[in-house]
Amino acid sequence: MSLVTPERRTASPPHRIWNPQAECMETDLRRALQLELLREQVARMNRHCPYYAAKMQAAGIRPQEVQCLEDVARLPFTTKEDLRDHYPYGIFAVPLREVVRLHASTGTTGKPTVVGYTRQDMENWTEVVARFLVAGGLSDEDIVQIAFGYGLFTGGFGLHYGAERVGATVIPASSGNTERQIMILRDFGSTALVCTPTYAVYLAEALPRHGVDPSSLNLRVGFFGGEFWSEPIREKIQSLLGIVATDNYGLSEVVGPGVCGECLERRGMHIAEDHFLVEVVDPQTLAPLPDGETGEVVITTLTKQANPAIRYRTRDISRIVPGACACGRTTRRLARVTGRTDDMLIIRGVNVFPSQIEHVLLQFREAEPHYLLVVTREKGLDHLEVRVEVSQELFSDRMRRLWEIREALQQKIDNTLGVRAKLTLVEPGSLERFTGKAKRVLDLRNAPNGEQS
Amino acid sequence: MRVQQISIFLENRAGRLAAVARLLGDEGINIRALSLADTSDFGILRLIVDRPDAAQQALRREQFTYSTTDVVAVEIPDVPGGLAGVLEVLQDGGVNVEYMYAFVEKANDRAVVVFRFENLEGAASLLESAGVRVLTRAEVLSL
Secondary structure, X not given: OOOOOOOXXXXXXXXXXXXXXXXXXXXXXXXXXXXXXXXXXXXXXXXHOHHHHHHHHHHOOOHHHOOOHHHHHHOOOEOHHHHHHOOOOOOOOOOHHHEEEEEEEOOOOOOOEEEEEEHHHHHHHHXXXXXXXXXXXXXXXXXXXXXXXXXXXXXXXXXXXXXHHHOOEEEOOOOOOHHHHHHHHHHHHOOEEEEOHHHHHHHHHHHHHOOOOHHHOOOOEEEEOOXXXXXXXXXXXXXXXXXXXXXXXXXXXXXXXXEEEEOOOOOOEEEOOOOEEEEEEOOOOOOEOOOOOOEEEEEEEOOOOOOOOXXXXXXXXXXXXXXXXXXOOOOOEEOOOOEEOOOOEEEOOEEEXXXXXXXXXXXXXXXXXXXXXXXXXXXXEEEEEEEEEOOOOOXXXXXXXXXXXXXXXXXXXXXXXXXXXXXXXXXXXXXXXXXXXXXXXXXXXXXXXXXXO | OEEEXXXXXXXXXXXXXXXXXXXXXXXOOXXXXXXXXXXXXXXXXXXXXXXXXXXXXXXXXXXXXXXXXXXXXXXXXOOOOHHHHHHHHHHHOOOOEEEEXXXXXXXXXXXXXXXXXXXXXXXXXXXXXXXXXXXXXXXXXXX
């Protein structure tokens, strides 16, 4: 594939397509391919994943009964709880010796969800990330600064491999340390930025304070994901940094980033449909919804080997954008994710569930589970505070003892969440309750006084 | 010889100490001695009051987290070296002090120090055998 260096800051560069065969496949052909892959996947799960085989049996459906693509709706769902119940390797469909990589995402309780990748899975993951990077304007001439965390979180590594595959020069800057990010942006001449949209805004606003004029930088494109954002935020990032900002989406339970991403048209994220079958269902009835209607996103992996997932309920709310895209791709597009059907929080790209805190407190015999998660945003970074009411049993007249209890609780929370949280002990009755039911989350990130930069 | 102390958990924010003081004041409870240990987040208010049972009832009603502990109050000559002498007795006897706080009595030339010991009985008899005067409950409440 030959890639031409695009003009800097061109309003509408030509659409370049990484894998035209896959991304511009005729609809009939693609559906036939999806059906074939789905049937294979279902048969494989029935053989190798006892937890899913049991679900199929309970639902009274045999693998050979999947005759057309619409039959996917007859298959049982997979939930986060299913993955948790089979921690760590129970969801794997291959022996561990075939797994070359593990990642993990936060679970709803103390245990994370472990996901695996075979060599082929790594190859496919790299491929789907390369597709959305090229769709959003990346080429082998670019210098990509990846300011996502590297670690168990799939964000950093996913984007890293995809950008390398495209042939760009990759800088694994990792997250945080704004001063160093700015130094790299300026001195290394980064042309592409990868981070959360929140951090992009912060970085853009921090540049002038560090004496750097954003227009003096070589930045021209940005790939933002890991959290929900909006059109006004996109416009802010684009105008502050003078770049084209695209959205991408994915979750580690099905692969990580790469399920879909926007092209330069920026009207919905093209789904890698030869790897993922995406449905939108009514969150209450769980019935499939037609394209265009808003509901819960449900994803079936079509090629994932290590931990395939059939009808994984993402709890993310979105819709399929109807109609064809001007870019020439024939793949369906997923609109921005606008919310959740549960109370999950995303803190610096990491998923946090209030139930995780509850789980810690219940383990901690001395505490009663009255708590509140307070999320604020400071300097473009999310901050999580866990307020716990001090019960009679937890309290001690000795400061040292009380401090020890506090430290033990803090450590358990840190170990469970995978993101730093500040623990504050508060007086009983000081946390607001609504009609007897406690409020668990106070998200001030979008409140007028929540941004404290 | 044992004096009951009430310890109250307080968030470190404006008005919390005043809230406790007002609550006890409205109940007609008199504070005989107090100390406040605090961190940037929270504090422990320790009180000796004239009517501990009434104080506990009021604190419970207002949902404060509190505990009660027995402490020892000793009389110390209000002169330089007065405290050192008492602490040396404790050190020589191998007794650990969890925490302590002092107040000076206006009427007499003496100071009163309140001690929280892990082993209250042992510490109190050690002090008495060394000639340190341990105050009775009635004496403390009449201060």
